[in-house]
Amino acid sequence: MYNHDKTFPNDRLPLTQTDPDFIERFDHFVLHEVANQDDLDDRTRMMAIVATLIGCQGIDEFQVILPVALHAGVTSVEVKEIVYQSVAYLGIGRVLPFLHATNDMLTVQGVELPLPSQSTTTIANRLTAGIQAQVDIFGNQMQDFWKSGAEETRHINEWLAANCFGDYYTRTGLDHLQREMITFCFLSAQGGCEPQLTSHAVANIRLGQDKHFLIKIISQCLPYIGYPQSLNALRCVEEAAQQSK
Incomplete structure (x- = not known):
């Protein structure tokens, strides 16, 4: 069971003074009910x-959580790899503040x-390596995906292979299972990406991270993105499970 003072030593303190009713219930929900819902290890939970x-652009909470994640055993390399890979799914316009915050915290x-x-x-060789990662x-079926589609948009599929997969998924620091798990989190948190979320849920299941594992991930992330996005993610996982039978 989490200990509030060790988990959030200073960052929550002002809210205990200004919003005691809220913080009492929020902390109980997150640190007791959610954290003890399943057997997910702390390191995976924090990643x-x-x-x-x-994914949800929670920069203030990110700055609170990052030292907790490092304390839980997430390495500096793993944090950086999560941030780097998020650029492919969120764009640098949304990720740059998180890269700066990560650098500041690590320093x-x-x-x-x-x-x-x-x-x-x-x-x-990034294109060839990216295709292999796909x-x-x-x-x-992904072998020739990079050159599929209408001629005027085919370059996007090539970029997907070379940039998203060739530049990021081929990096060390995280394995394919971890990268697919964090991609699932990026997509579920930002919303509006349900087709891609379902596809990556299928990929998670194909790699051995089954429906029950993904439900654990959604459950642990629910306090940070709310119920609507979490329910959408659950629906995508159910669709993925049906497709994977």
Whole structure:
């Protein structure tokens, strides 16, 4: 069970003075009911929450949660990889404040920047490597996806393979299972991406992260994105489970 004073040593204190009724119920819900709902380990839980807060643009809560995540065992490299990969799903316009906040927090914690490079590709081979990552995650039908579609939009599918997968999914620091889990969190948190959310739920299930695991992830992230987005995510998981039978 979480201990409030150890989990949020200072950041919640002003709210206990100005909004005691709210913070009593919110803390009880998040730190007791939600946190003890299932057997998800703290490190995975915190990785999911960090990704979810980027997805919902919760920069203030992100700054509260990040040191908690680091304390729970999420490494500096893993945090950076979550932030980097979120650019492919949210765009730099929404992610840049989180990158700055991450750098500031790591610097305060005495982490020397830049971190060791996690890149495994070059500009020359990123497309080929990205295609292979898509195949590994989604199946052989992705082998030629990069050159499919109408001619005027085909370059987007090529960018998806080379940039989203070739630049990010091929990096070390996180494995494919972790990357698909955080992608699920990015998409569920931002909303309006239900087709992609269902596809990535299918990918999670294909990699071995089953329906029950994804429900655990949704449950732990619910306080940060609310019920409507969480219920949408549950519906997408159910659709994915049906498709995966």
